[in-house]
Amino acid sequence: MTPGSEPSERGVGAPAAEWAGDEPLVFELSSDVSGGPREVRSGVPERSLDELLPGVSLRTAPAGIPAVPEPVLARHLGRLARRNHNLHQGIYPLGSCTMKYNPAVDEQLAGLDGFADLHPYQDTADIQGALQLMWELERLLCQITGMARISLQPAAGAHGEWTGLRMIQAYHASRGDVRRTRVLIPDSAHGTNPASAALAGLEVVHVQSNADGTVDVGDLARLLGSSVAAVMMTNPNTLGVFEREILEIARRAHEAGSLLYYDGANLNALVGLARPGDMGFDAVHLNLHKTFSTPHGGGGPGSGPVGVSAALTDFLPTPTVELGDDGYRLDRDRPLSIGKVRSHYGNFGMLVRAYAYIRTYGSSIPEVAQNAVLNARYLQSRLRDLFPMAVASDSMHEFVATTRGGRVPELRAIDVAKRLLDYGVYAPTAYFPTTVPEALMFEPTETESKASLDHLADACTAIVAEAERDLEHVRSAPHRTPVSRIDEVEAARRPLLRWRPEN
């Protein structure tokens, strides 16, 4: 594209004029709080509510939720949909988020009546297909991670982290080792790591990083000891760099009686090519909504299965799925289990999608990691002249650049992020990891074509060129999105979190 020209692609897919004016809230589209769509007839002799519910306190006024006529609601949703960047419109290069394409067929399969219209309390004989899918998915994920067993119950990555840590605590407690109350976490880790540790009642101790973002083995060795329950790591780490010393780290951790926890957020770099179990990890969570392509849904639902080594299987959440002579069944009789971590058996609809995705690739799944790393390294090669890289080491499926020390000293990460929106490109993860100033973390994933990567690189080139000429235009971006930059400080100072007529 021509440097300095307004991007030809519209920010979120429509002419700017269309964004003139606010989209009303549903509360402004209707005031009908007592009527609603045509009523379904009960078909039975109706009795008064006083008779059905004697002494029960009923609403004296309807809740303030209006029924919106369907044609009006449809257009409201259509207009809101066009205000979202999404994967069907352009690249979503958010580092650590693995925004890969979500296969259309997986959505179709999860909606089959045999899956979607199934109740968790139906008889075992009526749910054999669902249990078989879960049983097989567990085994496929065990092959991919090198773990002994996996619980599919956690609803998200952070939920899986906490579940894994609870199992590690149960393991130590079962050996009478009750002094292990600390967990070691690299300073570049995802924020969920320390938050999950705190929720499990563990004290967080931060481990220093080397210049390339890898764990400082000397510092780690110094911190290990009889009070450490676990070391939490991401590999490759949040800078996209593989922890070359991982086998040494595992040896030292285990020698000190600690267990090793794997944050699976970055598994897309290695899926099918190397396994956390072989590296010495004792507990591993996976983000099915990252590596295994289930959609992010604007923030969720995800799914965060957690795998463990043989020494930890007794502590898995209940129930587990087992295969016996009579077929598949749920095993609730697990006396050493940490208990239930959520209702029922997990986000089953997400499990169906992930299962379909893994069966599609099967033994060819290493190609996912190969192409994910290829795409990231190629994009990095295209951006090297524009932005300094956070570390010199070779990165894998993602990399961290910085605007600090770049061609335009005043250009900040947020400016690049916001201006990219004008090019129909979502911003990379900005200001993470916090160990890198003005960080821009790119993760393109394997489902982007070379042309798409070139488009992103061209947009970055154009933005830097523009900043050299007219910095203010970049700093006031975005210009072509439905709204311009938002006063976040004011929003937090005077929070308006629900609709009221006076808003």
Add this chain to the structure above:
Amino acid sequence: MAYIPNGADEQRQMLQAIGVGTLEDLFASVPGELRHPAMDLPEPLAEQELVAELGRLAARNRPMGSMDSFLGAGVYRRFVPAIVRAAVARPEFYTAYTPYQAEASQGTLQTIFEFQSMICALTGLDVANASLYDGSTAAAEAVMMAAIHTGRNRAVAAADLHPETLAVIRTFARGRGVEVVTADEVGERVSGEDACAVVAQPGFLGTVTDIRAAARAASEAGAVSICCADPIACALLTPPGELGFDIVVGDGQPLGIAPSFGGPHVGFMAVRQELMRRMPGRLVGLARDHDGRRAYVLTLQAREQHIRRERATSNICTNHALMALAATVYMARMGAGGMRRVAEVSAQRAHHLADRLTGLDGFTLADPERPFLWEFALRVPRGGAEFAAAMHREGILAGLPLERVDPRRGDQILVCCTETTATASVDRYVEAASRFAASLRVGA
């Protein structure tokens, strides 16, 4: 490859640009002994083969719609208006990420703001968040919040909480060193030692009790009052916020979300203003952009894990936003009036069914003194499991045999009606139960 667009030509060009020879060279930093592990994975499948394979698995299940279903117990087969599915099937919503870049995510942000507003209206409270995983984890988060807020380490929970909710509260509580005790009358049990009092409306067995005393007693003891509420019930009953509760949580599955073998559903949480900064999860606020336009943005993020790390109010990151969208579209389509009618129709049918079943020999209500909404515990001849098995042979899912959750209720079954329960199904249930009763007389 299935979802990898670059072919050999592009790969070659890209490797050249990077300056390496082969794909394998990209993994040079991974120790050789770790690379290319032996894995037992099946052959790849073509899309057509995949559809057939998953179709076979789905066909090994017996969906509720293929039978007359009276199974509820926290997961309900409610009618889902077509526009709900149409909305969540839009890639603009389902493929989007958490709306960090607000300017390109106004669609998601505005629907979440609408969700928050509706949950406030439904529960009678001031602030609601952008969703949690499910009803059970929402309740557990509320208990954790209360423990931190009060600095106390005990929770009193009503014995009639959903057993899955109680189990999950216990798992969370153990991690934080919080003790959980249960009581039939929470209001009489809660004291100055307690972080919170937790009740359910309706209870797991479908009954409605006067929960005001629990809220009052908690308040007097300086404890946080928490109500686990059914959202459809909130359209009919006085909302828990108006009854004095500080936190209302629940599962939004009845609001347009398929049972899906237990998930994904969506948890909701609403709180009083004073507890706003202790809330877990995302919050969307209404703000202005630099041109003065209305704009929505994630706000109060200083509570969250990506900023506050180990001092965050919760570890939650990914939530259930798409399911919250389903609930939002459902509520906007139905309105408060439509939802109240759903509640009434369900209750009318359930009471009609209860009247007819209890007219049969050996069938009685287990808790006849307690009013119920659309679910009731029914004492049946020969015990719940045998009765359910007999009904199952006739294509009827008669309800949940309660021995599965409470051995003392082995003679009972939990029966549910919703607005999707056909009157013909009700007739078939009564006829089949009648035949069952008659067969016992003959056998005797």
